[in-house]
Amino acid sequence: MSALLKKELRLGALLLTYLFIGFGLMAMIPGYPILCGVFFITLGIFQSFLNAREANDLVYSALLPVAKADVVKGKFLFAAFIELAGFAVMAVLTLVRMTLLKDAPVYRQNALMNANLFFLGTVLLIFGLFNLIFVGGYFTTGYKLGKPFVIYIIAAFLIVGAAEALHHVPGCEAVNAFGFDHLSLQLLLFACGAALYALLTFCACRKACRDFEKIDL
Amino acid sequence: MNIAELQDVCKEYPSFRLNKVSFALEEGKITGFIGRNGAGKTTTIKSMLNLIHTSGGEIRYFGMPLAGHEKEIKQRIGYSTGTVSWYPRKTIREIVAVTKTFYPNWDEEAYRRYLAFFGLDESKKPIELSEGMKVKFNLLLALSHRAEVLILDEPTSGLDPFSRDELLDLFGELKAHGVTILFSTHITSDLEKCADNIVYISKGEIRAFRPREDFMRENGRPGETLEEIFLRLEKEARA
Numbered sequence: 001m002s003a004l005l006k007k008e009l010r011l012g013a014l015l016l017t018y019l020f021i022g023f024g025l026m027a028m029i030p031g032y033p034i035l036c037g038v039f040f041i042t043l044g045i046f047q048s049f050l051n052a053r054e055a056n057d058l059v060y061s062a063l064l065p066v067a068k069a070d071v072v073k074g075k076f077l078f079a080a081f082i083e084l085a086g087f088a089v090m091a092v093l094t095l096v097r098m099t100l101l102k103d104a105p106v107y108r109q110n111a112l113m114n115a116n117l118f119f120l121g122t123v124l125l126i127f128g129l130f131n132l133i134f135v136g137g138y139f140t141t142g143y144k145l146g147k148p149f150v151i152y153i154i155a156a157f158l159i160v161g162a163a164e165a166l167h168h169v170p171g172c173e174a175v176n177a178f179g180f181d182h183l184s185l186q187l188l189l190f191a192c193g194a195a196l197y198a199l200l201t202f203c204a205c206r207k208a209c210r211d212f213e214k215i216d217l
Numbered sequence: 218m219n220i221a222e223l224q225d226v227c228k229e230y231p232s233f234r235l236n237k238v239s240f241a242l243e244e245g246k247i248t249g250f251i252g253r254n255g256a257g258k259t260t261t262i263k264s265m266l267n268l269i270h271t272s273g274g275e276i277r278y279f280g281m282p283l284a285g286h287e288k289e290i291k292q293r294i295g296y297s298t299g300t301v302s303w304y305p306r307k308t309i310r311e312i313v314a315v316t317k318t319f320y321p322n323w324d325e326e327a328y329r330r331y332l333a334f335f336g337l338d339e340s341k342k343p344i345e346l347s348e349g350m351k352v353k354f355n356l357l358l359a360l361s362h363r364a365e366v367l368i369l370d371e372p373t374s375g376l377d378p379f380s381r382d383e384l385l386d387l388f389g390e391l392k393a394h395g396v397t398i399l400f401s402t403h404i405t406s407d408l409e410k411c412a413d414n415i416v417y418i419s420k421g422e423i424r425a426f427r428p429r430e431d432f433m434r435e436n437g438r439p440g441e442t443l444e445e446i447f448l449r450l451e452k453e454a455r456a
Contacts, residue, residue, distance in 0.1 A: 003318045010315050011304050062268055064319045065291035121362035216269040 020044025123195025295359025
């Protein structure tokens with residue numbers, strides 16, 4: 001499996017995909033919908049899928065001495081690698097905002113979402129949706145990328161909108177906690193996001209393996 | 218001994234049907250696979266590589282069914298086509314560096330030898346290669362992991378007569394070393410030079426699977442070449 005990941009990183013991936021991990025830095029922008037950084041990271045992954053498709057990557061991979069299902073797992077592994085790299089950037093910056101900058105006026109006077117554990121959980125939820133809708137959707141045909149990506153964009157921005165609006169709903173203010181306030185709730189929300197990421201990715205991968213077996217290359 | 222066997226392989230498309238295709242590849246023999254465009258040669262080959270989902274039948278290599286033993290089998294087979302190239306904007310060096318990590322049997326010395334034999338430059342990209350050189354690049358990948366079976370889909374298409382002749386000589390050498398070759402082509406004169414067996418497919422059905430001499434004796438008229446036999450059989454089938 002590591003050989004398949006190396007193949008994705010060395011042959012399939014575009015430099016752009018690695019550069020777009022840097023959009024994780026958007027977590028530091030004050031007064032900005034910081035979840036948009038997730039979208040740009042997935043946009044980078046989309047570009048690599050596009051590049052790989054144009055390079056006949058699926059046929060090349062299916063001819064290698066690997067099971068057809070391993071080709072699918074390699075793609076999921078690549079997507080997860082980039083996502084978790086982006087997540088790591090966001091997690092470090094979120095910790096900075098939760099500790100050193102928790103009282104910084106630019107972040108305190110912010111009508112939009114705060115960088116906290118709920119934010120990180122939502123990041124993982126959106127990555128999970130990307131894996132379910134886009135990566136999984138790609139393997140229903142093996143060539144159509146546009147439709148699953150558009151559906152993903154709609155779903156992602158609905159989540160961004162809902163997450164940004166949630167703390168304005170009376171009684172839900174705690175989701176926008178600063179520092180380590182409401183830590184139990186924050187940890188629970190993060191755990192839910194992480195669990196959903198794992199569940200959505202696992203289910204998408206299993207379904208994609210089954211779908212890819214039926215595809216004619 | 219049969220290295221590969223196809224038994225009643227079926228595949229249905231809306232406008233085409235591969236109907237109970239059965240034949241075998243004998244160890245250390247070159248099998249020519251002939252048929253006109255659209256007869257089902259590439260569909261059969263794709264079935265043999267698990268690139269398409271068959272609707273019936275069984276494919277076995279080395280006594281093992283392809284289903285469930287894909288990894289082991291693909292370690293021992295090589296594939297080359299004259300039409301597709303992978304990663305057109307990566308250099309040959311970059312593609313090979315990744316490809317060889319999948320093959321514990323990768324033979325670096327053989328790779329260097331065939332690289333020189335085919336006159337390929339590692340710093341070139343597939344997009345910079347002519348159609349003939351792309352064929353050679355695909356063959357280079359197939360030959361460098363000591364494949365015991367080579368499945369070649371129109372490998373001589375796009376090659377100049379000199380390169381074709383060189384390639385046929387190479388197939389002869391590989392055969393002498395025990396390599397089994399399935400060689401799909403519509404350039405039947407190539408098969409007259411090297412094939413031991415002939416598989417003839419028409420409209421998705423195997424019409425003949427015979428040793429080449431027997432095929433020519435049973436289907437040909439005195440003095441007819443393989444190409445003339447093939448053309449006449451196709452005309453008779455259409456009439």
